[in-house]
Amino acid sequence: MNYGCRHHLPQFRFPRRVGVGVLCCGLAWGWVFGAGCPLRGAENPPSASAQAAGPLLPESLQPFIPTRNLWHIMIQGGPLMIPIAFCSVIMVALTLERMVSLRRGRVIPKPFVRRFLEQMEDGALDRETALQLCEENGSPVAEVFAGAVRKWGRPSVEVEQAIIDAGERVTNHLRKYLRVFNGITTVAPLLGLLGTISGMIQAFNALALSDPTGRTRPQLLAEGISNALLTTAAGLCVAIPALILYLYFLGRVDRLVMEIDSLGEQLTPLISAEEMGNRPAKPGKSRRSRQETAGVS
Numbered sequence: 001m002n003y004g005c006r007h008h009l010p011q012f013r014f015p016r017r018v019g020v021g022v023l024c025c026g027l028a029w030g031w032v033f034g035a036g037c038p039l040r041g042a043e044n045p046p047s048a049s050a051q052a053a054g055p056l057l058p059e060s061l062q063p064f065i066p067t068r069n070l071w072h073i074m075i076q077g078g079p080l081m082i083p084i085a086f087c088s089v090i091m092v093a094l095t096l097e098r099m100v101s102l103r104r105g106r107v108i109p110k111p112f113v114r115r116f117l118e119q120m121e122d123g124a125l126d127r128e129t130a131l132q133l134c135e136e137n138g139s140p141v142a143e144v145f146a147g148a149v150r151k152w153g154r155p156s157v158e159v160e161q162a163i164i165d166a167g168e169r170v171t172n173h174l175r176k177y178l179r180v181f182n183g184i185t186t187v188a189p190l191l192g193l194l195g196t197i198s199g200m201i202q203a204f205n206a207l208a209l210s211d212p213t214g215r216t217r218p219q220l221l222a223e224g225i226s227n228a229l230l231t232t233a234a235g236l237c238v239a240i241p242a243l244i245l246y247l248y249f250l251g252r253v254d255r256l257v258m259e260i261d262s263l264g265e266q267l268t269p270l271i272s273a274e275e276m277g278n279r280p281a282k283p284g285k286s287r288r289s290r291q292e293t294a295g296v297s
Contacts, residue, residue, distance in 0.1 A: 076227045077227065077231050077234060078195050078199060078227070078230075080192070081231060083191055084192065084195075084231065084234045084235055084238055087184045087188050087191075087242075090180065091184055091241065091242050091245065094177050094181065095245055097177065101174075101176075102174065102252050102253065102256065104256065106139065107139060107140045108259060108263070109137070109139055112139065113263060116134075117267065120267065120270045120271070127149060127152040127153075130145075131149045134146035134149060140170040140173065140174065140256075141170075141260050143166055143169070144163055144166045144170055144263075144264050145263075145264075145267060147162045147163060147165060148162050148163045148264060148271060151271070152271050153271070154273055155272060155273050155274070156268055156269065156272035156274055159272050160264075160268055163264040163267075163268065167257065167264065174253045174257065175253055178249055178250060181242050181246035184238065184242040185239050185246060188235040188238040188239040189235045189239045190235070192232040192233070194231075195228065195232070196229055198228075199224060199227055199229075199230075200225065200228045202224060203223070203224020203225055203228060204221075207221055207224070
């Protein structure tokens with residue numbers, strides 16, 4: 001009952017996992033917005049000594065370097081900067097959603113799991129009560145428990161197969177939207193490359209049709225190439241954090257699934273036919289135990 005997980009990864013506490021996700025989001029937006037931050041020299045006027053020494057770059061090349069703000073960079077990057085920016089917005093939104101949905105307390109609530117297994121060991125729950133408790137809780141681990149409870153009194157092989165089937169459904173639900181991160185990792189660099197290629201074509205066309213009496217051809221070529229490379233840089237700034245987030249959330253899902261698998265193995269001998277024949281039933285405690293378990297679910 002491994003649901004596709006091969007290796008056991010160490011368990012981390014929730015604040016550390018949230019910190020990693022926030023760090024990845026900060027890197028994603030820091031790389032994008034950091035490229036558009038104004039230079040210090042653009043905000044503060046240069047000193048008299050700096051003015052006397054002259055500009056660091058020729059005046060003819062200074063207007064062609066897009067380092068003023070993010071909006072200026074997006075305009076010079078061309079229309080393909082719009083889908084790249086849209087990919088970054090989707091990435092941040094799904095990151096926040098996955099950080100909330102994959103919280104350990106939401107996937108595997110400890111009070112419910114502890115009380116449920118304790119009452120199952122004591123024989124204080126019958127089939128109907130246990131199934132109703134799992135349905136009322138609604139967490140992924142409760143869905144796996146419900147799949148096992150439906151095979152109450154069956155051989156252990158059938159109970160294990162029910163846990164495997166329920167675990168596969170839960171795993172698919174936990175991995176929801178992870179393909180979007182993988183898609184952004186693939187699509188964003190391709191959009192940037194397409195923007196660079198189209199920008200290079202436009203630059204060489206402008207160079208071929210340029211007026212010999214105007215700006216020099218090296219200046220026109222440098223302007224076109226600098227604008228064309230903006231889309232590639234933007235695509236990589238979105239794709240790299242998306243890949244990091246994809247691997248991070250995939251590892252978190254694997255850890256949660258392995259823990260659910262371990263809890264399912266603890267439940268199997270408690271409801272299988274082999275164990276039920278050797279354990280006396282205690283139906284008098286079912287109603288009280290249901291109320292106690294519902295109070296912590």
